[in-house]
Amino acid sequence: MAQGIVNRLVVATAFSLGVIRALVAGTFLISILFTSFWALGHLPVTIFRPSGAMKLLPWSVYDYLLRPYPMEIFKWLLVIVLLFAAVGFLTPVATKLALLLVVFYQGVLRSFGHFNHDEMLAIYYLGVLAFTPCGDGFSIDSLLARKRRERPTFAYSYPVLLMWVLMSWTYFSSALIKIRVAGLKYLSPDNLPTLAIFHSLDNLHDTHFKLAFWLPEVRQYLPVVVLLVLLWELLFPLVIFRRWRPWLLGFGIVFHLATLFLMNIFFPFQLAMYLVFIDWDRLRARLGTSASSPTRQVGLDPEPTPLS
Amino acid sequence: MAGGNLERGRTYFILRGETLSGEVVDLSSIKLTNGMSGRTWTMVTATVDNQSFKLSKLERQNEVLLDSVGGLPNLPVAARLPDLLQAWGALYNERLAPDAPTRLRAVRLDMYRWNSGTYSAYETYVESWRKEL
Numbered sequence: 545m546a547q548g549i550v551n552r553l554v555v556a557t558a559f560s561l562g563v564i565r566a567l568v569a570g571t572f573l574i575s576i577l578f579t580s581f582w583a584l585g586h587l588p589v590t591i592f593r594p595s596g597a598m599k600l601l602p603w604s605v606y607d608y609l610l611r612p613y614p615m616e617i618f619k620w621l622l623v624i625v626l627l628f629a630a631v632g633f634l635t636p637v638a639t640k641l642a643l644l645l646v647v648f649y650q651g652v653l654r655s656f657g658h659f660n661h662d663e664m665l666a667i668y669y670l671g672v673l674a675f676t677p678c679g680d681g682f683s684i685d686s687l688l689a690r691k692r693r694e695r696p697t698f699a700y701s702y703p704v705l706l707m708w709v710l711m712s713w714t715y716f717s718s719a720l721i722k723i724r725v726a727g728l729k730y731l732s733p734d735n736l737p738t739l740a741i742f743h744s745l746d747n748l749h750d751t752h753f754k755l756a757f758w759l760p761e762v763r764q765y766l767p768v769v770v771l772l773v774l775l776w777e778l779l780f781p782l783v784i785f786r787r788w789r790p791w792l793l794g795f796g797i798v799f800h801l802a803t804l805f806l807m808n809i810f811f812p813f814q815l816a817m818y819l820v821f822i823d824w825d826r827l828r829a830r831l832g833t834s835a836s837s838p839t840r841q842v843g844l845d846p847e848p849t850p851l852s
Numbered sequence: 853m854a855g856g857n858l859e860r861g862r863t864y865f866i867l868r869g870e871t872l873s874g875e876v877v878d879l880s881s882i883k884l885t886n887g888m889s890g891r892t893w894t895m896v897t898a899t900v901d902n903q904s905f906k907l908s909k910l911e912r913q914n915e916v917l918l919d920s921v922g923g924l925p926n927l928p929v930a931a932r933l934p935d936l937l938q939a940w941g942a943l944y945n946e947r948l949a950p951d952a953p954t955r956l957r958a959v960r961l962d963m964y965r966w967n968s969g970t971y972s973a974y975e976t977y978v979e980s981w982r983k984e985l
Binding site: 578579580581583584586587588589590591592593594599603606607653654656657658660662734735737738741742745746747748749750757760809810 | 857888893898899935936939964966
């Protein structure tokens with residue numbers, strides 16, 4: 545019964561799960577390729593504050609690692625593993641190694657800075673992919689395989705639904721914590737302008753937009769805007785239903801762009817993960833590369849009717 | 853997640869450099885260490901607040917420094933900030949020719965305060981830390 549519900553909510557195949565694997569690993573890969581680990585290796589270990597599981601490692605590890613050359617080696621190790629995971633080569637090993645190394649890398653960054661959310665969802669996605677058959681389609685492994693693996697649709701639909709639920713939880717829990725911590729004060733007309741201006745004063749943020757200074761002029765309207773955002777976050781779990789998806793994701797794109805221009809805070813990883821909502825099988829069919837998905841071709845499951 | 857509170861004053865920082873030609877320029881930290889995207893401002897705040905000295909297990913050099921001053925209450929504010937400014941200065945100069953007049957001779961961090969209560973007076977100067985390169 546559970547399988548039936550999942551298959552009615554998500555119609556995923558080995559191909560679409562493979563595309564998602566390539567996108568998630570590829571997002572980290574591109575980000576890391578453009579990151580100077582050499583520069584990170586210049587940051588003094590004396591300001592490093594291991595957080596969470598990072599405390600389990602002895603200081604000698606960080607004393608050794610946090611130097612330009614070791615960090616550069618670490619970068620290329622990450623690049624190789626993420627490249628393998630993205631193209632789906634030795635996928636079961638590559639995705640697990642990618643998860644391990646990315647978690648450690650993100651731990652290093654957070655031990656210098658703070659526990660911010662942007663990459664968290666993508667890290668969870670790496671975790672999901674590491675333990676699901678994401679190399680069965682859209683991968684070098686599947687091209688090299690002599691015999692196509694046959695699994696029920698559920699094996700590919702369940703991980704995708706899990707990713708949708710994880711994203712829903714990030715927004716839903718964000719709304720809950722705002723309500724729990726700030727209560728009705730969160731709807732104060734000064735909430736957004738104060739926060740936005742604070743993030744626009746220094747030159748230590750990635751961008752230096754100054755639109756925040758315009759917000760006090762329209763402060764009386766801002767509680768409505770903040771309430772709309774709260775409602776959007778609370779309603780986000782409805783994204784699993786097709787008919788709600790364009791509205792909720794569209795609002796999300798506007799929201800994240802607004803935080804960039806008004807608060808100099810941007811969530812590129814989170815936005816990139818919106819791509820898991822694309823129906824890759826349908827897109828492939830439309831592009832004409834295949835009339836039907838590999839799983840359907842082998843006739844494992846009748847095509848489920850998606851819930852809308 | 854508590855949101856903004858206009859009644860609460862806030863401090864913030866501007867990273868600047870002094871060039872060999874005597875000019876003062878704003879430095880973009882994200883261009884120096886782009887891996888710290890989205891986190892530089894908290895890294896600086898934690899460094900100024902000596903957070904790396906408030907761990908259950910300290911890094912060896914920090915342990916030595918803490919012992920030499922006689923404990924956390926005697927530790928000056930931003931004790932390890934010069935290390936960070938030195939690193940940023942070195943990275944900035946590394947990208948320039950050895951005789952470029954735009955090379956930095958010092959890096960400094962200026963601290964300002966936005967006083968509470970109004971949408972004005974954003975730039976009350978508090979103090980600076982300077983590191984000669």
